Amino acid sequence: MYTRLICLISFVLALSLAGHVQAATSNWTDGAPGDSLWSNPENWDEYPSTTGHWVKIVNGENGATLDTAGEICQKMHIGGDLTFTVVDGASLSMPQDLTVARGGNGTFNMEGGIIDVGRDFEVGRENDALVNMTGGVINVVRDLELPKTDAAVTAHVNLNGGTLNVNRELRMNWTEGAVGTMDITAGILIIGAGNEIPTIQGYIDNGWMSAYDGDGTLVMDYDVTNPGQTTVTAIHKLNPNPADGGKSVPGAIALEWTVDAGTLVDVWFGPSSDWTTWELLADHQAVTSVSVTVEAKQRYFWVVDTYAPGAEDPNYGPIFSFLADNIPPVVDAGEDVLTWLDNGSVDVALSGAVVDVDATTALWTVVSEPDDPNSPDAVIADAAALDTTLTLSALGEYVLQLEADDGEYQDTDTLTIDVYSDHCAAAQSQPGWQPLVGDINLDCVVDQTDLDILLEHWLNCNALDCNDVQ
Numbered sequence: 001m002y003t004r005l006i007c008l009i010s011f012v013l014a015l016s017l018a019g020h021v022q023a024a025t026s027n028w029t030d031g032a033p034g035d036s037l038w039s040n041p042e043n044w045d046e047y048p049s050t051t052g053h054w055v056k057i058v059n060g061e062n063g064a065t066l067d068t069a070g071e072i073c074q075k076m077h078i079g080g081d082l083t084f085t086v087v088d089g090a091s092l093s094m095p096q097d098l099t100v101a102r103g104g105n106g107t108f109n110m111e112g113g114i115i116d117v118g119r120d121f122e123v124g125r126e127n128d129a130l131v132n133m134t135g136g137v138i139n140v141v142r143d144l145e146l147p148k149t150d151a152a153v154t155a156h157v158n159l160n161g162g163t164l165n166v167n168r169e170l171r172m173n174w175t176e177g178a179v180g181t182m183d184i185t186a187g188i189l190i191i192g193a194g195n196e197i198p199t200i201q202g203y204i205d206n207g208w209m210s211a212y213d214g215d216g217t218l219v220m221d222y223d224v225t226n227p228g229q230t231t232v233t234a235i236h237k238l239n240p241n242p243a244d245g246g247k248s249v250p251g252a253i254a255l256e257w258t259v260d261a262g263t264l265v266d267v268w269f270g271p272s273s274d275w276t277t278w279e280l281l282a283d284h285q286a287v288t289s290v291s292v293t294v295e296a297k298q299r300y301f302w303v304v305d306t307y308a309p310g311a312e313d314p315n316y317g318p319i320f321s322f323l324a325d326n327i328p329p330v331v332d333a334g335e336d337v338l339t340w341l342d343n344g345s346v347d348v349a350l351s352g353a354v355v356d357v358d359a360t361t362a363l364w365t366v367v368s369e370p371d372d373p374n375s376p377d378a379v380i381a382d383a384a385a386l387d388t389t390l391t392l393s394a395l396g397e398y399v400l401q402l403e404a405d406d407g408e409y410q411d412t413d414t415l416t417i418d419v420y421s422d423h424c425a426a427a428q429s430q431p432g433w434q435p436l437v438g439d440i441n442l443d444c445v446v447d448q449t450d451l452d453i454l455l456e457h458w459l460n461c462n463a464l465d466c467n468d469v470q
Contacts, residue, residue, distance in 0.1 A: 024050075024052055024053050025053065025055075026044050026048040026054070027045045027058070027059050027060075028043065028055075029043060029059060030063070031043050031044070036064055036065050037065055037067060038066040038071060039067065048072070051072050054073065056103070057076070057082055058077060058106075062081075067087050067089065071090070071092045072093055072094065075095075075099070076092075076098050078099065079099075079101055079102045079106040079127060080103055080104040082106060083106075083107040083108075084109070085110075088111065088135065091115070092113075093116035096118055097119045098121050099125045099148075100125070101123070101126060102125040102126045102127070103127075105127045106127065107129075107131075109134075111134050112135040112162075114139070115139070117141060119141060119142050121140045122148040123148075123157060124149060124154070124155025124180060126153070127153055129147065131156070131158065133164060133187055134160045137162060137163045140166045142167060143170070146171065146172045146173075147175075147178045148175075150175035150176055151177060153179075154181075157182040158185075159184040160184075161187050161245050161321075162187050163190065164188070164190070166193075167193075168191075170199070170200070172203050173208060181208050182203075183209075183210045183213055184209070184210075184234040185211070185234055186321070187234075187245070188231065189232040189233075190229050190230070191231075191232070192230075193230075194222075195230060197220045197222055200218070200220055212318055218234055236318060237258075238306075240256070241254075242255075245321060247323050247325050249324070250324045251294065255290050259288060263286060263306055265284075265304050266283055266305040267285075269292055270300070271300055272301065275319070296326065297324070297325060299324075300321065301319055302319075302320050304320075328406070329411045330356070331352065331403065332352065332354075333400065334351050334415050337415065337417040340423050341419065341422070347391050350389065351386070352364070352386040354411075359406065361404070362386050362402060363402070364380050364390075364400060366401075367400065368399045369397075370395060370397065370419075372395070372396070376393050378392050379391040392417065394419065395421055398418075399415075399417075400415050424444035424445075428442075
């Protein structure tokens with residue numbers, strides 16, 4: 001008995017220790033002068049080549065940069081008054097937390113690429129934290145905590161571009177003593193916990209969330225832009241067109257904005273973020289648009305400075321940017337269809353729509369259909385036509401996809417077709433369907449058949465101790 005007990009204790013202890021094994025730690029050293037790249041093993045005391053590594057950018061020189069795809073770690077801390085930057089084309093995934101400002105202040109610059117965080121994104125864990133996001137995508141499986149401490153720290157997120165996906169909650173200032181804020185310009189915030197609009201509005205009312213440092217408006221929707229999620233974007237009071245962070249077709253375009261009638265403006269424009277290289281397109285003019293020519297695959301920057309009546313110095317506007325590029329097509333496959341067979345088949349009219357400034361090709365395909373060996377597969381009359389006919393012969397659900405291609409970019413949309421045996425079965429599938437009073441056989445019509453059934457059982461009784469009424 002004692003032997004068994006000792007073995008059991010040893011087994012439980014082994015499990016306990018196994019659950020608390022610490023991952024190996026990779027410390028940033030910046031050991032390769034002039035390099036500062038994550039991908040160079042000389043910049044680490046132990047290169048984080050497996051998911052078992054806990055990455056700490058809290059030591060060494062400043063300027064750690066991720067520029068390669070496929071990097072991994074267990075979790076990550078940014079601190080020590082250092083800056084970590086992610087650029088276009090890079091990717092990093094971790095099954096645990098991404099923490100900014102632990103072991104000293106920390107700055108995280110997201111310029112492009114993709115970061116996948118398996119648990120929480122903690123901005124301001126022990127010290128002051130700053131996140132500057134101008135591009136790329138950050139996916140967070142659980143919460144964005146801004147900040148995560150009850151210490152007197154300041155944590156701020158500038159969402160100036162890119163997309164920040166938070167699968168559960170944005171938790172701001174949920175402990176006493178710390179201050180967290182977020183300002184949104186051209187970036188997109190998506191929260192997947194459901195309708196978070198009341199929570200976000202509370203953050204706005206408290207002054208914790210803003211648009212363009214107070215010169216814009218935050219726009220929120222639930223289950224519209226992204227199904228089942230809350231989406232938050234920002235619009236500047238100048239209402240720039242092209243939209244900040246958006247796209248424009250190459251060639252001759254108009255830069256447009258909204259100001260009060262007669263307002264004088266200066267307009268600066270250029271293909272570089274260095275404002276000293278920009279061209280002055282309007283100087284103290286009462287205009288609301290200027291013409292420019294832009295080249296494909298080039299990002300442009302512009303500013304509208306406004307003058308209050310009688311003022312000598314302008315009110316400096318924010319820097320707007322847009323990419324001159326081919327605009328991808330937008331596809332609409334149409335509304336879902338409810339139908340039924342007639343003599344063993346049914347023809348369904350497909351009517352798709354594509355919006356694109358360029359010529360596009362279209363293609364209908366059957367994504368899925370009922371597995372019925374006794375019925376022929378779905379037949380599309382002309383798969384390359386937006387308006388065509390689909391012939392169906394089996395009962396069940398069909399999923400159709402419409403794809404449009406403009407030679408560079410593609411877009412797709414799907415529709416679902418549910419096929420029933422007849423019009424009554426189709427009606428009965430709808431939520432809230434109720435039979436008509438007197439529809440005894442539930443065939444969606446009150447007729448002689450129902451009366452015959454009623455007469456056949458007229459005066460019958462099936463109560464306890466009950467004889468049929470004579």
